[in-house]
Structure formats: C-alpha cells, structure tokens
Amino acid sequence: MKKITITFPDGSKQEFDSGSTGGQIAETISRGLAKKALSVSVNGEVWDLARPITEDATVKILTWENPEGKSTYWHSSAHLMAEAVETLFPGAKFGIGPAIENGFYYDIDMGEHSLTNEDLSAIESKMVEFANRDVPYKREEVPWEHAVEYFTKKGDQYKLELLDEFKGQKISMYHHGNFTDLCYGPHLSSTGKIRFIKLMSVAGAYWRGNEKNKMLQRIYGITFPSKQELDEYLFRIEEAKRRDHRRIGAEMELFLLTPKVGSGLALWMPKGTVIREELEKFLRDEQRKRGYQPVVTPHIANLELYKTSGHYPYYKDSQFAPITMESGEQFLLKPMNCPHHHQIYAARPRSYRDLPIRLSEFGTVYRYEQSGELNGLIRVRGLTQDDAHIYCAHDQLKEEIKQTVELTQFVFHTFGMEVSTRLSFRDNKNTEKYGGDMAFWEQAEREIKEVADEMKLDYFVGIGEASFYGPKIDFMVKDAIGRTWQLGTVQVDYVMPERFQLEYTGSDGLKHRPVIIHRAPFGSFERFIGILIEHYAGEFPLWLTPVQTVVLPITDAQAEYGIKVVQDLKNAGIRTELDDRNEKIGYKIRDWEMKKVPYMLIVGEKEKASGTVSVRQHKKGDLGGIALETFISQIHEEVANKSITV
RNA sequence: GCUGGCGUAGCUCAGCGGUAGAGCAGCGGUUUCGUAAACCGCAGGUCGUCGGUUCAAAUCCGACCGCCAGCUCCA
Numbered sequence: 001m002k003k004i005t006i007t008f009p010d011g012s013k014q015e016f017d018s019g020s021t022g023g024q025i026a027e028t029i030s031r032g033l034a035k036k037a038l039s040v041s042v043n044g045e046v047w048d049l050a051r052p053i054t055e056d057a058t059v060k061i062l063t064w065e066n067p068e069g070k071s072t073y074w075h076s077s078a079h080l081m082a083e084a085v086e087t088l089f090p091g092a093k094f095g096i097g098p099a100i101e102n103g104f105y106y107d108i109d110m111g112e113h114s115l116t117n118e119d120l121s122a123i124e125s126k127m128v129e130f131a132n133r134d135v136p137y138k139r140e141e142v143p144w145e146h147a148v149e150y151f152t153k154k155g156d157q158y159k160l161e162l163l164d165e166f167k168g169q170k171i172s173m174y175h176h177g178n179f180t181d182l183c184y185g186p187h188l189s190s191t192g193k194i195r196f197i198k199l200m201s202v203a204g205a206y207w208r209g210n211e212k213n214k215m216l217q218r219i220y221g222i223t224f225p226s227k228q229e230l231d232e233y234l235f236r237i238e239e240a241k242r243r244d245h246r247r248i249g250a251e252m253e254l255f256l257l258t259p260k261v262g263s264g265l266a267l268w269m270p271k272g273t274v275i276r277e278e279l280e281k282f283l284r285d286e287q288r289k290r291g292y293q294p295v296v297t298p299h300i301a302n303l304e305l306y307k308t309s310g311h312y313p314y315y316k317d318s319q320f321a322p323i324t325m326e327s328g329e330q331f332l333l334k335p336m337n338c339p340h341h342h343q344i345y346a347a348r349p350r351s352y353r354d355l356p357i358r359l360s361e362f363g364t365v366y367r368y369e370q371s372g373e374l375n376g377l378i379r380v381r382g383l384t385q386d387d388a389h390i391y392c393a394h395d396q397l398k399e400e401i402k403q404t405v406e407l408t409q410f411v412f413h414t415f416g417m418e419v420s421t422r423l424s425f426r427d428n429k430n431t432e433k434y435g436g437d438m439a440f441w442e443q444a445e446r447e448i449k450e451v452a453d454e455m456k457l458d459y460f461v462g463i464g465e466a467s468f469y470g471p472k473i474d475f476m477v478k479d480a481i482g483r484t485w486q487l488g489t490v491q492v493d494y495v496m497p498e499r500f501q502l503e504y505t506g507s508d509g510l511k512h513r514p515v516i517i518h519r520a521p522f523g524s525f526e527r528f529i530g531i532l533i534e535h536y537a538g539e540f541p542l543w544l545t546p547v548q549t550v551v552l553p554i555t556d557a558q559a560e561y562g563i564k565v566v567q568d569l570k571n572a573g574i575r576t577e578l579d580d581r582n583e584k585i586g587y588k589i590r591d592w593e594m595k596k597v598p599y600m601l602i603v604g605e606k607e608k609a610s611g612t613v614s615v616r617q618h619k620k621g622d623l624g625g626i627a628l629e630t631f632i633s634q635i636h637e638e639v640a641n642k643s644i645t646v
Numbered sequence: 647g648c649u650g651g652c653g654u655a656g657c658u659c660a661g662c663g664g665u666a667g668a669g670c671a672g673c674g675g676u677u678u679c680g681u682a683a684a685c686c687g688c689a690g691g692u693c694g695u696c697g698g699u700u701c702a703a704a705u706c707c708g709a710c711c712g713c714c715a716g717c718u719c720c721a
Contacts, residue, residue: 491721
C-alpha cells in the first residue's frame, strides 16, 4: 500500500496509507478531536472528512473553533434547509445557498407562493426532523453532461445556468437524504451534527445579485452545535435591537424623522444638538491645531460647477433634481462640498509657499438616496460632512496623508472604538467606472500603500471600493458589541485638480498641479451620531451627554437649595436640570436612571445643612455625600479627559 | 427602485365584520416622602390616506403614503 506523508499545523509529520481520510487522521490524533471535527483543510483547500487523501499534504482538522469549520457546518445546514423546503414545497427551484458570516441562506424560486412566518416554522421543524435522521452527506463527481441531465429533468434552470460556466469539467454533486445539489462542498459527515436550528427571516434577493434578474426568496437561518450558543446569538440580536439608535433617539429626544418633513431628513432636537455641537467643537479644535482653515459655502450652486467636477452626470440618479429658473439658469442642491472648496483655492494665484492649504467645513449636502436605502440616521438624504480638502504639492502628499490618518485614528480612539483600515482601490476589470488618467491612479494607489506600510497600518485591500475620482483609505470601526461600520475616509485625488485646472507656481517659476486629499473622519454627523448612539447604547461619555447632572430635592423644603445647586452647576458650565416634581425620591431616581443621566445629585435636609450633594452615578448607584465644589471639579476633570465610561 | 412584512392614544400593545380598550407617559388633586414605580381622578384616537365590498369596516378587498427587513446602490 502506498504511503503518504501528512504535515500538521505544528510542523510535525506522520505517515498514513494513501487514501486515508481527514476523519481517519483525526481519529489517530484523538477521539475528542475526531468527535469535534467538521471538515479538514488539505493544502489550504477545505475538504469533507470522508474524502480520501492520496498525496502528501499539509492537513489541519477543522472544528467549530475555525471559521472554515463553522462555514462547513452552515453550508451543510443550508442543504438541510433546502431538503426541508423541497419536501414541503415540491417544485421549488434553488439558486445558491452559501454559508455567511452569521449562518447561511438559500435563494429559492417558490413560483407564486410567498413564504410566511408559519412556513418558516414548518421548514424549521422539518429540518430538525431531517437532522435527527442523521444521514450522511455524500460527495459524487460526475461528468458535466450527467449533471446537466439531472437538473434538466428536475427543471432547475438556476442550477443549469450555474453549470453553463463549468462546461466540460467534472462536476461535484452532494447527496443527503432525498436531496441532491450541485455543490463544491465541503460538507459535514452527517446531518446529525446539526443540532440547534433557527430560521431568522425571509427576504427578496435578485438572482445573482443583478436587479434585472428575477427576485428569489432568500431564507436566512443559523444553526449551532449547542443550545447555549444559539441562545447567546439570539441574545446578541436582542442587544442590537436594544441599542437601535432610532429607538434610543426617539426616547432620549435626540432627533426626529417625520414624513411631514420628508424621508431621510432629520431634525435635530435640543438634546441631540448638544451632542452634535460637542462633536463639532472637538473636531474644530483638533483641526485648528493641525493647520486647517474653516470655510463656509452655500447649500446650492450652479449646475455647471457639478458638470465640471463630473459629479452631476455620474451621480445624476442619486441627486435631487436641478432647480431651473425662468432665465434658464440651473442650480443643484449640493451633493458634495469639494467643488466649492476648489473655487476658494482657485480664487487667486497660489504659490508653493502657500501649500499645503487645508480648507475645512461642516458642509451640509443633499443626496437623493433610494427609498429602500434610508435607515434612521445611518443613511439619510440631508447630511453634514466633517469635510476638508487639502491642496498640496506632490512632494507633500505622503506627509499630509499620514497626518490625516493620524487625526482619524486619534478621533476614533477618543470614542473608544477599535479601528481597522481598508485600502480601497479600483477594480482593473471595470475601468469605465473611474475618471481620470489611469497613470495617476497607479501613482495614487502606490503612494497610499507606501504610506500605509510606512505607518505600519494593519490594513487590507478592497478591490473595487475606490471612488470615481481616486483611491481611498477607509476606516472601519468596531463598536461595543463587535459590529463593524465604515466611517472615516481619506482619499487621494489627481482628477479634480485636472478638471478644475487648479495650479500653483513652483519654486522653478513654472505652473504645477496640486494634489487634493479629501478627508472626513466622522463621515457625516448623522451617520456618526447614529453609530455612537448604538456604540454607547445611549449612555454617552460625560463630555457628550446632553444632560450631565440632574438635581433631585427630596421634598419641597429643599427646593430652594436645589435651585442654588443647579445655578452653581450651570455657572460652572455643567449641563444640569432640576427635578422638583412632587414625586417620591425613588420615583425620580428610576425616571432619571432610565433617561441615562450620568449623575443624579440628591439633596435633602442633610445636604442642605452641610452644603453638600449626595451623588448617585448612573448604573453604579449611591456614591455618598460630597461638597458641591469637589463634585464640580471632578466633573470638570472627567469632561476635560473625555473619559469613556463604556 | 425591487421583494416581503407592518401602520390602532405621545410610547408599548390588545381588539380582527356589530357603539374603540389596557399599561406607561400627560394633566388635576391628595400625599412632602432618603437612593429604580405613593394614591385617587381626568383627558387623550375620523384605527396611515383614499376608494371599494357590506344593512354594518379598525377588522374583508384595491391603490397610494410611511416604516421595518433584505436585495440593488452609496461621491
């Protein structure tokens, strides 16, 4: 019998009979591992445990602890779900059914039938029943014609369409129970490993992600080997719901979205405005330190300006229609601040001595986002960017990029958010999406990568994520419950200087083109505050929170003292309210606890007599009595430090 | 924009062919109270809008509007 050498992740090697399977190899390592094994990585490719290995290979047994193992588990779950659907709805036609980050889905053409929640429960029960039969998943490799014949007979046009791409190749099919699917694999050894099943939702999805294609019904589900993990997952979903900025925003009266004003047009209420202004102040101060010059520009501009920039034709569909005057002049509600800033740059001849010029503006822009895209503050139609444009000479570019990256990182760290970095480059296969000379693009991408390397950023590259005028560095932040959001951006632009014929005179006396950096650490105040609300679950750090302290007199006898305390706090620049309602102290405490106010100052006879306040901290409880002046200086310190309480 | 689901009091929800309900919030009164809900009372809704079916529509049907989830898009 031929022998093969298997290399393990720790570098150790062992001989096996040729044709040994991943499952058998796992057995020789340990019983426990064999039991936990879901699939096996063979030379970096994920295989079924039952697939024979016939050549020397590097092998890693994959379990629930490995992303690839989870993926195998969920992919098999998708097949199990497909079997349940086919049993309950004969004639259903199947698109694709992959594992995703959290669980799996299957896109299904159900003909006229729309799936209901009852259907989902029925499918879920069927899945449990089928899983309990504990039948094996079997891989079979068949000639292409054979696969075509099978799906033709079954009438599954989607699978046939997929098969078109593999003409003449060997096709792998997977069988389990009464279900057969076209599939690369890999799969679990048997359905019995799938233990706890939850179908989450059903939604429409275009076949192959193309909106010209038919919309299929997509069922999302997730499965786990243990009840505990399922419960934890469901709990996380509840937690995300609890943090929903739309709910908290309404409860805390931060902002208002009403159809009476218009979809996606947020009104900032007094308390939300406090947060917004604190954020503005924070950034304004940081930018001033870094040599930015604030500018202000109007909300509309001549349409020609946006024809010059290229924004108008390119984003026509997502802009509010131009305003046409009787004279024939046309104006556009501004979708971008850049062309305005470019005009300020171009207002007079510039010397190399002036550069870099950093123009900043909290500029409000309007974009007609598709109705289905609107989402609370996260996606709106009127938004204010923390925008800036840096005009610099080419030899200043890398240093300027570095500074903007540093500013962005500083900003996110202030909020206690973990940042990861994506270099967003163009997709070479789809060049008509991008403006300008491709030589500039190559240069810009190279420079961005150099900066990222020099700064030792831990980055990944996103192909096809560039904007139409240049590559970007995008910052993805992780919030308090582990979700990632794309926020800040730094973009290098060689295109707009060309389009606007921007120039400066160099030390050589000749005209040169500047390079522009577009950057926005928050992105927009709307989106950023929406994310902050969810990140903090409405429990903002003291420097941001709309109401920092509330004074609670115990009875009317301390009302006057309460008023004095409130006034002292206000004089000290602390945002304070007085709760002199005729209610018991327990009631008031409960009320303000739910309003997430960081500090309650309870004043009774004792405090009145001694000129102190009894401090109760949100979620922490009674901290005891303290002199008012001491409390004020503690608050000042906490605000100045921008302490994070999460 | 597309597919599906949902629109009942400020909020959370019940009612699902036969005169619109509860809790919380609000307002009035009593109570003046020490660290997460005192008590009594009052008020509040053309049941998203418009049309249709019916003796009768919050309830059934249709269109529109809005919201939610997903898809597509995101300068």
